[in-house]
Amino acid sequence: MTRYLSRRLFLMVPLLLGVSLITFILLYLVPGDPVHSLVGERASPETIENIRRELGLDLPVHVRYSRWLGRTLRGDLGRSWVTHRPVRESLVTRFPVTLRLSVLAFTFSSVLGVSLGIVVAVREDRGIDHPAHRLLIAGQSVPVIYLCLLFMYVFGVWMGVAPISGLGDGSLRHFLLPAGALGLYTAVPKARMTRSAMLEVLRQDYVRTARAKGLPEGAVIWRHALRNAMVTVVTVLGSGLSNLLVGSVLTETVFGLPGIGKLQIDAVWARDFPVVMGCFIFQALVLSLCNFVVDLAYAWVNPRIRLE
Amino acid sequence: MGKLVAVEDLRVHFHTEDGVVRAVDAVTFDIDHGEILGVVGESGCGKSVTALSIIRLLPRPAGRIASGRILFRGQDLLKKPEAEMRHIRGNDIAMIFQEPMTSLNPVYSCGAQVAEAIRLHQGLRPREAWAEAVDMLSRVGIAAPERRAREYPHQLSGGMRQRVMIAMALSCNPRLLIADEPTTALDVTVQAQILELVKELKRDMGMAVMLITHDLGVIAEMARRVVVMYAGRVVEEADVMGLFRRPLHPYTEGLLDAVPRIDLPRGRLHVIPGQVPDPGDLPPGCRFHPRCAHRQDVCRKATPKLVDLGEGRRLACWVRGQGREAP
Amino acid sequence: MRSVRLLGRHRAAKVGMGIVAGLVAMALFAPVLAPYPPDHMELGRVLAPPGRTNLLGTDYFGRDVLSRIIFGARVSLTVGVVAQLLAASLGVTLGLLAGYLGGWADLAIMRLVELVLCFPDLLLAIGLSVALGPGPYTLFLALGLVGWPGMTRLVRGEVLALREREFLEAARAAGASTGRLLRVHLFPNCLPTVLVALTGGMASCIMAEASLSFLGLGAQPPTPSWGSMLSLGRPYLHHAPHLVIFPGLAIALAVFGFSLLGDGLRDVLDPRWACSRPPATSRPGRGGGPHGQAGRS
Numbered sequence: 001m002t003r004y005l006s007r008r009l010f011l012m013v014p015l016l017l018g019v020s021l022i023t024f025i026l027l028y029l030v031p032g033d034p035v036h037s038l039v040g041e042r043a044s045p046e047t048i049e050n051i052r053r054e055l056g057l058d059l060p061v062h063v064r065y066s067r068w069l070g071r072t073l074r075g076d077l078g079r080s081w082v083t084h085r086p087v088r089e090s091l092v093t094r095f096p097v098t099l100r101l102s103v104l105a106f107t108f109s110s111v112l113g114v115s116l117g118i119v120v121a122v123r124e125d126r127g128i129d130h131p132a133h134r135l136l137i138a139g140q141s142v143p144v145i146y147l148c149l150l151f152m153y154v155f156g157v158w159m160g161v162a163p164i165s166g167l168g169d170g171s172l173r174h175f176l177l178p179a180g181a182l183g184l185y186t187a188v189p190k191a192r193m194t195r196s197a198m199l200e201v202l203r204q205d206y207v208r209t210a211r212a213k214g215l216p217e218g219a220v221i222w223r224h225a226l227r228n229a230m231v232t233v234v235t236v237l238g239s240g241l242s243n244l245l246v247g248s249v250l251t252e253t254v255f256g257l258p259g260i261g262k263l264q265i266d267a268v269w270a271r272d273f274p275v276v277m278g279c280f281i282f283q284a285l286v287l288s289l290c291n292f293v294v295d296l297a298y299a300w301v302n303p304r305i306r307l308e
Numbered sequence: 309m310g311k312l313v314a315v316e317d318l319r320v321h322f323h324t325e326d327g328v329v330r331a332v333d334a335v336t337f338d339i340d341h342g343e344i345l346g347v348v349g350e351s352g353c354g355k356s357v358t359a360l361s362i363i364r365l366l367p368r369p370a371g372r373i374a375s376g377r378i379l380f381r382g383q384d385l386l387k388k389p390e391a392e393m394r395h396i397r398g399n400d401i402a403m404i405f406q407e408p409m410t411s412l413n414p415v416y417s418c419g420a421q422v423a424e425a426i427r428l429h430q431g432l433r434p435r436e437a438w439a440e441a442v443d444m445l446s447r448v449g450i451a452a453p454e455r456r457a458r459e460y461p462h463q464l465s466g467g468m469r470q471r472v473m474i475a476m477a478l479s480c481n482p483r484l485l486i487a488d489e490p491t492t493a494l495d496v497t498v499q500a501q502i503l504e505l506v507k508e509l510k511r512d513m514g515m516a517v518m519l520i521t522h523d524l525g526v527i528a529e530m531a532r533r534v535v536v537m538y539a540g541r542v543v544e545e546a547d548v549m550g551l552f553r554r555p556l557h558p559y560t561e562g563l564l565d566a567v568p569r570i571d572l573p574r575g576r577l578h579v580i581p582g583q584v585p586d587p588g589d590l591p592p593g594c595r596f597h598p599r600c601a602h603r604q605d606v607c608r609k610a611t612p613k614l615v616d617l618g619e620g621r622r623l624a625c626w627v628r629g630q631g632r633e634a635p
Numbered sequence: 636m637r638s639v640r641l642l643g644r645h646r647a648a649k650v651g652m653g654i655v656a657g658l659v660a661m662a663l664f665a666p667v668l669a670p671y672p673p674d675h676m677e678l679g680r681v682l683a684p685p686g687r688t689n690l691l692g693t694d695y696f697g698r699d700v701l702s703r704i705i706f707g708a709r710v711s712l713t714v715g716v717v718a719q720l721l722a723a724s725l726g727v728t729l730g731l732l733a734g735y736l737g738g739w740a741d742l743a744i745m746r747l748v749e750l751v752l753c754f755p756d757l758l759l760a761i762g763l764s765v766a767l768g769p770g771p772y773t774l775f776l777a778l779g780l781v782g783w784p785g786m787t788r789l790v791r792g793e794v795l796a797l798r799e800r801e802f803l804e805a806a807r808a809a810g811a812s813t814g815r816l817l818r819v820h821l822f823p824n825c826l827p828t829v830l831v832a833l834t835g836g837m838a839s840c841i842m843a844e845a846s847l848s849f850l851g852l853g854a855q856p857p858t859p860s861w862g863s864m865l866s867l868g869r870p871y872l873h874h875a876p877h878l879v880i881f882p883g884l885a886i887a888l889a890v891f892g893f894s895l896l897g898d899g900l901r902d903v904l905d906p907r908w909a910c911s912r913p914p915a916t917s918r919p920g921r922g923g924g925p926h927g928q929a930g931r932s
Contacts, residue, residue, distance in 0.1 A: 018750040026766040126368055137647075137898070141891035143842050145849050145865055146883035153876050164872075205410040211365050213425045213476065214398030227415050242755040249758070250846055254869070265850055268765050276765070283758065303415055303460045 001299055001306055008295045012288045019284040020072070020277075024065050027273055055081065072281065078274035080267075087278035090263060095282075097167065098259035101182065102248050104175055108183030109190060109244075110237055116187070117194025118229075122221060124195075125202045133195070139188040144181065144247045148254040151181040165256045178255040182247045186240050193239075197232035201225045230301050238294030245283055310382055312484060312516050313339040313362065318376035320357050320366065322587075329588045331357045331371070333540040336614065339484065344510065344517040346531030346548070348524060348563065350584050354540040355520045359486045362518075363397050380484070399429040402477035406489035408469035412461040418472045419445070419457025422479055429480040444475040449505055467498035471505070478509055485510070486518045491526065503530055524567050528552060533620065536560050539585055539595040542614055545622040556621075556628045558600045594626060602627045648899020654892025661708040669702035673859040682875045692877040694867060700877060703859040704885050710860040711889060714774050714853075715840040719833050721779025726786025727829060731817045733787065734794025745791070748784040756781050760843055764852040774853050778840050789832055793825045827904035835897035838890045845886045861886045 052058050056067065071078065077087035120132045155177055156164035162176040201207065202225050210224040211217075249261030256262070260279055267275035299305040320332035332354040339345045347355045360366050362378055364385065378385045380401065385393065405411045413421060422441035426432055432440060438457070445453035448471040461469055470490060477485055487506065491499035507530060510517050519530055527534055527548060534551050536544040536559065544557040555561045562580035582599035585591055591598050597607040606626045614624040623629040642648050661668060670690070671677075677697035685692040691700040733744040751759065763777035797803065806820050847853035848862025856863065861882045868878025 015750070015753055019754065022750065022754070023762060026762045137894060138887075138891055141838070141842075141894055142887045143845050143883070143890070145846055145862075146879075146886060149865060149869060149872065149879045149883065153872055153879065157873055157876070205405055205407050206413040208365060209405065209411045209473070209476075210413065212363060212397055212403045214394045214396070214428060215424070216394060224413050228413065231415070246755045246757040250849075253850060265761075268761060269851070271765075276762075280758070280762070283755075284753075287753075287755070301415070304462055 004299060004305055005292075005295065008292055012292065015288060016281070016284055020069065020281055021065070023277055023280040024061075024068065027277060028061050028064075068277070077278040077281070080272050080275050082267075082270050082272045082275075087274050090275065091260065091278060091282050094258060094260050094263050097170075097257055098248055098252065098261060100175055101178055101251065101257060101259060102244055104179035105182035105186060105248070105251075106240075106244060108179060109185075109187035109240070112183065113187035113190025113240075114194050114233055114237075116191040117233075118198055118221075118226065120191065121195045121198030121202065125199060136188055136192050136195070140192065142185070144185040144250050145254055147185050148178065148181040148251055151177045152255070155180075165254075167257055174257075178251045178257060182244070182251045185247055186244050189243065190233075190236055190240055193236040194229065194233050197229045197236065198225060200232075201229045204228070227301075231298070234294060234297045234301055238291055238298070241287060241290045241294070245287060311338040311379075312341045312381065313518075314377075314379040315358070315362070316377040316379070318358065318361060318378065319374040320354070320361055321372050321374045322370045323372065324370060324588070326588055330590070331540055331587055332361065334614075335376075335537070335540075335542050337535045337542060337545060339516050339518055341483075342510075342514050342516055343533065344507075344519055344531045346527035346534040347518060347520045347537060348522060348527055348534060349537035350522055352584055352587060353537045354587075355537050356488050358537075359403065359488050359518065359520055362484075362486060363401050363403055364393050365397075365403075395429075398425050398477075398482070399480045400482055401484045401486065402480070402482040403486040403488065404470070404473045404477050404490050406492050408466050408473055408493060411473055412469055414461055417458050417460055418464065418469075422457070422472065422476045425476055426479045441475070441479065444479045445472065448472075448475040448478075448509070449501075450475070465498075466494050467502060470494060470498075470502055474502075474505065474509070478513065478515075481513060482515055484516045484518065486520070488520045489522070490519075492521070492523070499526075506530070524552075524563060536563070539590060540587060541595060541611075541624065542622070543596065543624050545614075545620070547620055550619075550621060556617075556623050557596075557625050558602050558628070559596050562599075594624075600627075642899060642903050645899045645902060647895045648903070651892050651895025651897075651899055654888060655896055658708050658712060658889055658892065661705050662712045665706045665709055669699075669705040671699040671702040673703045673706040674698065674857060675702070682871060682878075684875070685877050691881045692875065694864075694875075694878055695871065700864075700881055703864060704861065704882055706859040707861045707864065707882065707885065708889070710854055710858060711841045711844055711886075714778065714844045715837045715893075717775045718778035718782060718840050718844075719836045721775060722782030722786055722836060723829060723833055725779070726783035727790050727822070727825065729783070730787040730790025731794055731821055731825070734791040735798065735813070735817060735821065741791070744787065748787050751781075751784045756839075757843060757846055760847060761850070761852060764847060769852075769855060774844060774847065777847070778843055781843070782836050782840070785836075786829065786832055789828050790825050793828050794821055797821060797824055831897060831901045831904055834893055834900055838893035838897065841886065841889050841893065 056064055059067075068078070075088065077091070079086050080090065083090075116132065116136075120136070124133065152164050155161050163174050164177070166174065168174045202221075206228075207220060207225055210220045215224070248259065249264060251257070252259040252261040253265050260282065264276060264279035264283075266272075267279065315338065316336050318332055318335045319330065322329040322331050335354070335358055337345070347358070349355050357366065357371070360371075361373055362380075362385065366373070373386060376386070380396070385396070388396070412418065416424075419438060419441045422444055423434070423437040426440045426444075427434065427437040430437070430440075442453045442457050445457055450456050450468065450471055456464070456468070456472075461472075464472065474490075485506075490506070491502050494502060503526060506517065506519075517530075519526070521527060531548050533547050534545065535542055536551075536557065538559050544551070544555070544560050546556075551560065552564065555564050559580070566579055580599055585595060585598070593609050594600070594603075594607040594612055597603045600607065604627060610626075612624045612626045612629070614622050615629050616622050617629060642652075666672075675698060677693060677699075679697065680689065680693050681697045682695060683689055683693040683697075685700075689699050689701065691704065693699055694703070729744050729748075733741040754762075760777045760781045763780055764773050767773040767776055803816065803820055806816055811820070844853055844860070845862035845865070848860045849866045851863070851866065854860035854863055864882035865879055865886075868875065868882070871878055
């Protein structure tokens with residue numbers, strides 16, 4: 001088990017390097033000099049040249065990358081070209097918002113998705129064609145931005161139960177709608193995958209064995225089937241993380257929540273190279289760490305790995 | 309005292325996209341207290357479906373018992389409410405399956421799985437049930453049972469897992485053990501050990517065994533009486549000695565000829581020509597007629613009834629028996 | 636043409652086909668179907684609610700929402716088709732090469748695939764559209780470059796399964812060149828898988844296009860795109876919710892149609908699904924879903 005986990009941890013290194021390299025190359029390709037959009041069209045050529053030199057843009061790309069990497073490894077993500085604040089500082093102030101939104105949405109969607117998946121699978125196994133399954137396919141077709149806007153309209157405008165947008169005083173109320181929309185959005189794939197995992201497990205021989213023992217149906221499902229389906233469900237929860245990340249970027253933008261995603265999109269608009277880069281790296285790091293936690297959980301529910 | 313189990317005119321239908329498949333059709337047989345009844349037939353002949361019907365674990369929603377009665381100690385199992393049936397499963401009737409590899413739950417230790425049945429049916433406390441489970445594991449010939457009980461299925465060999473399955477099945481001292489191809493997936497040497505174990509435990513505990521197999525060798529070794537099934541119907545029933553000495557149904561004959569034998573001069577291995585019919589598309593008349601060397605006109609038209617020939621022998625054949633048409 | 640007949644019997648696929656056919660008709664005959672030109676501004680009728688003159692109401696510039704949705708189908712479908720073709724040509728080529736050549740080529744291609752796949756798809760698309768700058772081809776390229784790794788994976792798997800089959804041996808023995816083997820023998824065999832993936836990919840593409848356009852990184856303002864309609868409607872949620880509700884419905888319906896069609900095609904074309912179906916299951920459309928291969932966003 002230690003070997004399994006250390007290998008997982010080790011695999012993160014080339015991954016993060018790859019992500020940073022791809023991002024760097026992408027941003028290096030940005031057409032039009034970013035300096036132009038920084039200083040405006042009317043700046044003199046000398047000013048532009050000075051700024052270029054100051055920002056290190058005149059150096060060849062591999063030198064810039066290795067410098068950037070060296071600094072990043074020391075924890076220095078550079079400064080924003082627009083606000084001149086250190087990128088790390090922006091990330092640190094913005095992260096709690098994203099974290100709060102994601103944790104709320106993740107909890108909501110896991111509970112909802114997994115239980116919905118189980119219910120649908122058990123019903124279907126009994127031969128009752130559950131309309132919830134059709135609803136799930138339909139649900140997966142709703143874009144998160146639309147879901148957010150609908151939540152805003154229904155709960156915010158129409159029923160007026162929660163604030164529509166912005167962080168306000170940062171209280172939980174302001175997270176209700178975004179977390180609800182994001183949670184519902186990420187719950188659908190979880191429900192579908194839990195359902196198919198459950199259906200698969202319910203067909204297994206050991207479920208028949210459990211029934212042949214005379215166990216009540218509840219025990220068959222909760223103790224025998226679900227415990228096995230959990231092995232898949234944990235991976236499902238894990239694979240939902242990148243979905244959650246993408247969703248949180250869009251949700252933050254729609255609801256105007258000042259989180260990492262909003263920071264990133266704003267930086268993309270402003271062509272604020274260091275901030276965009278910092279966001280990407282930060283997201284990749286968080287995602288890898290979360291995946292590592294998922295691997296831990298996976299090892300824990302699966303005795304084959306736990307006992308290795 | 310009546311028979312332990314009497315299956316009467318059992319019909320099981322599977323509802324599929326392509327229509328209704330009659331997997332088991334008018335099957336009748338019984339099992340006496342403490343006897344080993346062999347059920348033989350090729351795969352897909354309905355023997356497993358019959359077994360699953362007895363403990364009412366047919367795959368839902370496709371499989372449905374269309375008609376018939378299954379009397380267990382005189383009571384019709386098909387009329388029992390599910391709660392009562394649960395009490396019977398594992399307690400009075402236990403079952404072991406073909407695939408020991410997949411029949412045990414991979415996320416629980418072997419001991420826990422055996423103890424679960426004991427706790428459920430005997431109302432013991434966890435600690436007592438665990439002790440009982442360890443005891444049971446040693447009874448099925450597992451060395452170092454305390455250690456094995458804590459191990460997970462993937463750590464055991466196939467034979468070992470089948471022993472665990474047997475321990476689980478027998479932990480509540482059932483009256484009937486249904487063994488569905490218990491040794492098919494195992495090595496030959498392990499097969500013999502497992503069969504010997506079943507025989508021994510049967511002697512000690514006095515239960516009846518319904519042994520399902522496609523291997524006539526296993527039947528010869530174990531059973532007293534045999535039911536031969538083909539395409540969802542019983543075609544012949546006899547005591548083992550009689551069946552081996554003088555098979556009546558052409559299908560039984562074919563099965564026996566297909567077993568390689570050491571005591572006879574070496575010749576060509578016989579095979580039954582043709583293939584097992586698709587259960588969704590059964591031939592009219594006697595279901596065996598397309599493959600039968602002795603077929604006559606009547607075989608094509610009407611289904612022969614299972615007729616009692618006396619001395620525990622029954623046969624469904626127009627040619628070899630005094631055929632009568634099935635209703 | 637057994638597949639076509641099977642598809643006709645597949646209820647979900649029929650619904651999907653109906654929706655997709657409707658979309659295509661909408662895109663093709665947009666000028667005929669739409670009551671107004673998409674850019675026609677009726678400044679006297681700004682933010683009008685749905686009614687007789689404007690079935691789905693008008694936006695802030697007095698443009699007819701229904702007409703813009705009808706013309707928007709053009710944007711969504713064009714982006715979807717072009718991006719998917721791009722993803723498919725890149726993905727299939729690399730998948731064929733990786734599967735057939737094996738060795739270090741396989742290793743290199745698959746490492747690249749894994750690397751791209753570990754980027755959350757929409758973030759990669761955002762990165763790409765920034766790098767490519769705003770322009771008509773940006774969406775095609777960004778979404779196409781996001782979609783290929785999934786395709787490569789599928790095709791490679793298919794090729795690995797086919798590689799050792801007799802007909803290939805025979806063709807190789809007959810002296811066929813590698814290029815010919817790939818083109819004539821391997822590619823047609825992968826086609827069903829590719830078709831299924833393409834259809835599912837259309838769904839994700841439409842979704843991603845909407846999200847990118849919503850963020851302002853996709854279709855630029857005067858173009859009637861469903862995603863940008865959502866972002867234009869957002870500020871008027873209080874007084875003119877129809878600006879958001881109807882374009883969103885259009886997106887969801889389009890994605891739904893392609894998903895259903897993809898599911899149906901998979902059930903019909905993919906032999907792994909068609910043959911291994913146990914008699915007990917009577918309903919199509921289980922598990923997975925078309926969203927596995929490319930992105931959801």
